[in-house]
Amino acid sequence: MNRTQTLDALWSFQRSHGYLTDLFVKECAKDLGISTVELEGVISFYHFFRRQSAGEFTIYINNSIVSECKGYRRIKSAFERETGATLGQVDPSGKFGLFETPCIGLSDQEPAALINFFPFTNLTTLKVKHIVAELKKGTPLHTLSDDVPDHLRYTPPIDKSICIREYHQGRAVLKLANLGDEGVIEQVKLASIKGMGGAYFPTGLKMEACRSIKAEMKYVVCNADEGEPGTFKDRVLMNKYPGLLLEGMIASGYAVGAREGIIYLRAEYYWMMEHLRATIQDFYKRGFLGKSVAGIIGFDFDIRVQLGAGSYVCGEETALLNSMEGKRGEPRTKQFYPTERGFLNQPTLINNVETLCAVGRVVELGAQHFLKTGTKNSPGTKLLSISGDCHLPGIYEIEWGTKISDILNKCQADDPYYIQISGPSGVCLSKSEFDRSISMEDVKCGGSFMIFNSKRDILSILQNFTAFFKHESCGVCTPCRAGNYIIERKLIRIANGLAYPADYEEIKRWGEIMRMTSRCGLGQAATNTLSMAIDKFPEFFAQKVDQNGAGLNMKFNMEQALQPYERFKD
Amino acid sequence: MNNEITIKIDGKAIKTKPGLNLVDVATEHEIFIPSLCYYKHIDPPLGTCRVCVCKINGNAMPACTRKTYDGMEVELNSEELLDTRKAIVEMMFAEGNHFCPACEKSGDCDMQHMGYEMGISHTRFPHLFKDRLIDFTPKRMLIEHNRCVKCRRCVEEVFSDSGERVFSFCNRGNETIVGIDYEQEATLSEEQAFAAMHLCPTGAILVKGKSFAHPFGDRRFDKTSAHKSEKSTSAAAPLPKDMSPKTKKIIATTSLAGCFGCHMSLLDVDLALLDIIKVVDFNKSPLTDIKEFTEQCDVGLIEGGCCNAENIEVLREFRKKCKLLVSVGECAIWGGVPAMRNTVPLEECLEEAYLNSMTTEPGENTVPYHEDLPKILDKVYPCHELVKIDHHIPGCPPTANHIWKAVSNLLWGDEFSVLYSEFKYD
Numbered sequence: 001m002n003r004t005q006t007l008d009a010l011w012s013f014q015r016s017h018g019y020l021t022d023l024f025v026k027e028c029a030k031d032l033g034i035s036t037v038e039l040e041g042v043i044s045f046y047h048f049f050r051r052q053s054a055g056e057f058t059i060y061i062n063n064s065i066v067s068e069c070k071g072y073r074r075i076k077s078a079f080e081r082e083t084g085a086t087l088g089q090v091d092p093s094g095k096f097g098l099f100e101t102p103c104i105g106l107s108d109q110e111p112a113a114l115i116n117f118f119p120f121t122n123l124t125t126l127k128v129k130h131i132v133a134e135l136k137k138g139t140p141l142h143t144l145s146d147d148v149p150d151h152l153r154y155t156p157p158i159d160k161s162i163c164i165r166e167y168h169q170g171r172a173v174l175k176l177a178n179l180g181d182e183g184v185i186e187q188v189k190l191a192s193i194k195g196m197g198g199a200y201f202p203t204g205l206k207m208e209a210c211r212s213i214k215a216e217m218k219y220v221v222c223n224a225d226e227g228e229p230g231t232f233k234d235r236v237l238m239n240k241y242p243g244l245l246l247e248g249m250i251a252s253g254y255a256v257g258a259r260e261g262i263i264y265l266r267a268e269y270y271w272m273m274e275h276l277r278a279t280i281q282d283f284y285k286r287g288f289l290g291k292s293v294a295g296i297i298g299f300d301f302d303i304r305v306q307l308g309a310g311s312y313v314c315g316e317e318t319a320l321l322n323s324m325e326g327k328r329g330e331p332r333t334k335q336f337y338p339t340e341r342g343f344l345n346q347p348t349l350i351n352n353v354e355t356l357c358a359v360g361r362v363v364e365l366g367a368q369h370f371l372k373t374g375t376k377n378s379p380g381t382k383l384l385s386i387s388g389d390c391h392l393p394g395i396y397e398i399e400w401g402t403k404i405s406d407i408l409n410k411c412q413a414d415d416p417y418y419i420q421i422s423g424p425s426g427v428c429l430s431k432s433e434f435d436r437s438i439s440m441e442d443v444k445c446g447g448s449f450m451i452f453n454s455k456r457d458i459l460s461i462l463q464n465f466t467a468f469f470k471h472e473s474c475g476v477c478t479p480c481r482a483g484n485y486i487i488e489r490k491l492i493r494i495a496n497g498l499a500y501p502a503d504y505e506e507i508k509r510w511g512e513i514m515r516m517t518s519r520c521g522l523g524q525a526a527t528n529t530l531s532m533a534i535d536k537f538p539e540f541f542a543q544k545v546d547q548n549g550a551g552l553n554m555k556f557n558m559e560q561a562l563q564p565y566e567r568f569k570d
Numbered sequence: 571m572n573n574e575i576t577i578k579i580d581g582k583a584i585k586t587k588p589g590l591n592l593v594d595v596a597t598e599h600e601i602f603i604p605s606l607c608y609y610k611h612i613d614p615p616l617g618t619c620r621v622c623v624c625k626i627n628g629n630a631m632p633a634c635t636r637k638t639y640d641g642m643e644v645e646l647n648s649e650e651l652l653d654t655r656k657a658i659v660e661m662m663f664a665e666g667n668h669f670c671p672a673c674e675k676s677g678d679c680d681m682q683h684m685g686y687e688m689g690i691s692h693t694r695f696p697h698l699f700k701d702r703l704i705d706f707t708p709k710r711m712l713i714e715h716n717r718c719v720k721c722r723r724c725v726e727e728v729f730s731d732s733g734e735r736v737f738s739f740c741n742r743g744n745e746t747i748v749g750i751d752y753e754q755e756a757t758l759s760e761e762q763a764f765a766a767m768h769l770c771p772t773g774a775i776l777v778k779g780k781s782f783a784h785p786f787g788d789r790r791f792d793k794t795s796a797h798k799s800e801k802s803t804s805a806a807a808p809l810p811k812d813m814s815p816k817t818k819k820i821i822a823t824t825s826l827a828g829c830f831g832c833h834m835s836l837l838d839v840d841l842a843l844l845d846i847i848k849v850v851d852f853n854k855s856p857l858t859d860i861k862e863f864t865e866q867c868d869v870g871l872i873e874g875g876c877c878n879a880e881n882i883e884v885l886r887e888f889r890k891k892c893k894l895l896v897s898v899g900e901c902a903i904w905g906g907v908p909a910m911r912n913t914v915p916l917e918e919c920l921e922e923a924y925l926n927s928m929t930t931e932p933g934e935n936t937v938p939y940h941e942d943l944p945k946i947l948d949k950v951y952p953c954h955e956l957v958k959i960d961h962h963i964p965g966c967p968p969t970a971n972h973i974w975k976a977v978s979n980l981l982w983g984d985e986f987s988v989l990y991s992e993f994k995y996d
Binding site: 034035038040044045047311328330333471472473474475478481482483484485489506513517519552553554556558560561562564565566567568569 | 614615616617618619620621623630632635637654657658661662664665694695696698719720722730734735736737738739740741742743744745746749750751753754879882886889890915916917920936937939945946947948949951954955956957958
């Protein structure tokens with residue numbers, strides 16, 4: 001067996017047998033020609049792979065901060081009560097396994113859960129009761145699962161809108177021959193399309209770099225591992241415009257001279273897989289994929305979908321490549337860009353779903369269309385996934401340069417107090433900054449836009465973020481692996497009222513150490529928000545500490561420290 | 571590519587060739603870039619430990635993953651970078667459970683050596699005391715997960731004859747461990763097993779029955795520092811002579827959750843003790859058997875961490891009565907050997923010791939609890955988590971010279987320079 005098929009093989013066995021048995025792991029390792037422990041290493045990296053029974057129905061409740069605000073705890077207890085399984089375990093009958101997982105890309109309809117990877121949204125205790133009762137009765141799972149609405153809330157007028165507009169299959173692909181491969185790159189550069197996943201690297205430059213390298217094989221990879229908590233725009237794009245994504249990939253492939261496209265789809269979106277695959281089949285039927293795409297002699301292009309298995313860090317491009325190669329999804333050391341040595345060491349162009357859709361649109365509509373709106377450094381529009389404390393959570397296609405306050409009005413946020421932009425690794429904004437704008441010049445946004453009202457506890461938001469990073473760190477480099485754990489301890493101290501103002505300075509310095517020394521963006525950005533929040537919400541943090549500072553005696557909770565011993569009193 | 575280029579490290583121009591590893595080039599020119607995971611022939615470099623972080627043309631990045639190019643400007647030993655590198659090693663100490671005095675690899679350990687080089691007297695981070703396994707299952711080796719720093723050397727270097735990996739990272743995040751393949755391990759020859767043990771920069775991989783390689787004094791890092799030589803003679807602490815009794819300084823000492831080893835070490839200055847008592851008075855201390863403070867003291871030396879409520883009371887009393895408090899030895903600094911229990915719940919510890927132990931008297935089935943007995947804390951706490959500690963002297967125990975040099979520096983401002991061989995964690 002080829003190493004790149006590892007994840008597929010594991011999935012296939014797990015789907016038919018419920019979990020990966022010892023015997024299977026041994027045999028699979030043999031097939032791959034690697035030692036058992038190496039395969040164990042791969043399996044244990046991804047939290048959706050199970051080495052023990054996870055129940056006939058495996059329930060994953062989302063524990064992201066939006067879910068927490070919308071009633072995660074209630075839903076968790078409801079599931080525990082109804083299924084008889086405690087969180088992290090399987091109930092005695094082996095029917096239900098109850099687990100939690102970070103953001104599943106349904107923040108506009110929380111609390112949500114996946115049961116055997118079917119989505120269940122807007123959960124209430126009654127709904128949970130109903131679902132579990134039906135499952136016990138033997139009702140087929142797919143009939144119970146919710147249809148996931150796209151919640152498209154806002155798009156600019158037709159002359160300005162880019163992504164969210166009518167889509168006609170083939171419009172972009174059929175223009176390729178006229179445009180020529182260099183023409184595609186030129187248009188992309190002209191429209192100054194940037195990496196919409198949140199890194200903002202100029203897509204045109206990336207394409208050029210990939211194009212300039214001669215190689216037997218080149219790849220276009222679509223990063224559909226939308227793991228940043230609070231974002232779900234890629235989900236909506238793939239659900240509503242899967243064809244546009246494919247056209248963006250085909251156009252990119254044409255421009256850089258690639259022959260194969262791979263969509264790395266996060267396992268949380270498994271429910272969309274069939275839809276994607278059907279669209280791909282349709283493209284083959286219409287001659288937009290396969291040999292001589294759209295009649296262009298010499299341009300052969302195939303697209304396949306690779307399913308992930310539960311790991312946020314795989315959204316990091318080099319980790320994603322490792323994962324596609326059937327390895328642990330650990331980021332590489334950055335000696336080479338993926339455009340030099342990417343998938344299987346071949347030049348690889350990796351772009352986010354939204355970026356590739358934009359590439360599709362630029363071919364279809366022309367770069368001039370992009371320049372009609374937006375700001376100087378960021379022409380065009382941006383998709384925001386808005387969630388949290390507002391009446392209209394969903395997808396907003398905003399023109400770059402839109403003010404935060406406008407956005408808050410549009411989504412009807414009554415009492416916005418704390419806004420988290422670009423997810424936990426992004427930035428936070430306080431009330432005084434609501435007149436800033438979303439643009440390359442001001443507040444950059446990767447897509448996630450989470451609103452919290454004044455009743456939310458900022459510290460528990462930050463604790464949720466830190467727990468998330470601790471859980472998702474790949475564990476390869478010291479500062480991220482140990483740092484997030486250490487910061488988590490510190491936050492517990494603050495939450496327990498055992499902190500001093502000096503602790504905040506320490507957190508900032510420690511965060512700076514993590515930023516300087518971590519291998520990839522996860523560790524580098526993990527404490528950004530925390531350090532920022534300390535500065536932006538001084539009155540909140542002042543409440544949490546003793547302003548007198550540490551004197552000669554440190555605060556200590558003696559009662560708590562003696563509690564275990566007091567049990568032996570009689 | 572035979573062309574010569576110039577790079578700068580901390581302003582010093584170095585002529586070299588392009589495309590060479592920065593750590594190697596620096597080493598060639600006798601510039602020491604600390605690194606734990608770097609191994610010359612592993613390419614691409616592992617880049618896991620991040621200890622070698624420096625700034626290249628202004629951007630922080632690990633030196634080991636960088637290749638030389640013309641005009642490369644490396645900032646290596648700025649205050650910020652020195653502190654950052656130190657912090658990374660401190661993180662390793664805080665993350666694992668590194669009980670140097672009880673470790674077979676002590677003195678031959680790259681990480682411990684790094685601690686000496688950087689002068690780490692204590693970690694700024696709280697020790698995490700995560701419960702970790704010791705795996706005795708392999709045929710030849712034992713894997714001490716408490717000590718593993720996940721450098722990945724063994725993963726990339728140790729293969730069985732069939733070409734398969736013997737080690738692999740397993741799990742993720744702070745749960746990451748180096749897993750070992752029992753089947754593959756069993757096929758290794760004794761030499762291969764030894765090679766794996768020597769590859770490990772800490773004491774995580776040991777070969778059963780062969781782990782104590784050298785006696786004290788002959789170990790790799792006992793005497794020589796990696797980047798500076800030192801004079802072999804070690805003068806004892808210089809103490810001011812002929813002080814009148816009126817200006818005598820006052821010292822108090824105590825042993826909390828410790829073994830009195832640090833006090834023994836205190837006495838190891840031998841004859842110099844006669845000089846010391848001319849200029850120093852001991853107040854409350856086990857050395858004088860004075861039980862209660864009779865006056866304010868200049869320095870309080872604390873041995874041991876806090877494992878029970880009484881320790882805390884004594885420590886707080888010391889804080890009140892002493893101008894300066896010094897944590898002496900590993901136990902005071904971070905818990906040390908008594909803190910081995912911190913990874914296990916207190917209930918289990920006590921049940922094991924009093925109820926399930928082989929030596930439990932028949933019929934005796936209680937855990938001692940009496941109002942006269944100090945109450946035991948849920949874990950052993952380092953002193954600085956309870957009171958402000960002004961200074962830390964590492965070691966188990968610290969050498970006598972180290973202690974007295976530090977103390978005389980605190981009392982009289984004497985020049986403070988501890989020799990490499992006097993700075994020890996074990």
